[in-house]
Amino acid sequence: MHRADPRPLPAGRWSPARAILWGIALSIAGTAYLAMTTNHIPAGLAALTLILYLFLYTPLKRITPLNTLVGAFPGALPPLIGWSAAGKLDAAAGTLFAIVFLWQMPHFYAIASLYREDYRRGGFKMLPVVEPEGKGTGARAVLYSAALVPIAWMPTILGLTGWGYAAGAVVLSLGFWLAAMHFARERSDTAARKLFLASVIYLPLLLA
Numbered sequence: 001m002h003r004a005d006p007r008p009l010p011a012g013r014w015s016p017a018r019a020i021l022w023g024i025a026l027s028i029a030g031t032a033y034l035a036m037t038t039n040h041i042p043a044g045l046a047a048l049t050l051i052l053y054l055f056l057y058t059p060l061k062r063i064t065p066l067n068t069l070v071g072a073f074p075g076a077l078p079p080l081i082g083w084s085a086a087g088k089l090d091a092a093a094g095t096l097f098a099i100v101f102l103w104q105m106p107h108f109y110a111i112a113s114l115y116r117e118d119y120r121r122g123g124f125k126m127l128p129v130v131e132p133e134g135k136g137t138g139a140r141a142v143l144y145s146a147a148l149v150p151i152a153w154m155p156t157i158l159g160l161t162g163w164g165y166a167a168g169a170v171v172l173s174l175g176f177w178l179a180a181m182h183f184a185r186e187r188s189d190t191a192a193r194k195l196f197l198a199s200v201i202y203l204p205l206l207l208a
Helices: 016-037 040-060 067-076 078-086 091-114 116-122 135-151 163-186 189-207
Strands: none
Touching: 016 040, 040 067, 040 078, 067 078, 067 091, 078 091, 091 116, 091 135, 091 163, 091 189, 135 163, 163 189
16 A cells, blocks of 8 residues: 555564564553553453454455444444543433544545545455445444434533534534535545545534
8 A cells, every 4th residue: 555655664673573562562551551541441442442453344345345334333322431531421422423434424435435546456355346336335434424413412412412412413414414425426536535625524513
């Protein structure tokens, strides 16, 4: 994958053995730190994130395009780690999980579309690789971004935020959905790039 060429492993600056040892050390240290400074729930969720990402999502990249859906689960767990460190897991935490989970799908579909040739060279079965015409990728991007419109309202329904947030959430979510609609219609690199930019604008502004 050409976009990975400058990274330490492909560039030969690190050996696979060194990378594995460093990754194991960081994983153990990070999980232990959470266990010692917060409680067992954030530590357990962090360990679950590592397990799902390394041993389920990563191998599935070479097997099925469903890897993106599976990978969205560990990708959405970090908000639960933070929430459980500060308090208990409740509906509010579940809402944050749902927002990040749904957001990831159009975000990664845009990336996979832009770099589909790179993924093909790497042997990864991303949806835009196995379905080059892009109809299914576009339809899924529209579906998940549309689901964000009501889900992004939930913090207000739960009493976490005011109506100022709710109004902003609707505007942002509709804008994200329109970018996904454009991507589904055009199925071009330009449209994929616009959807990617919309995704990286959407989540920070919504959370802010």
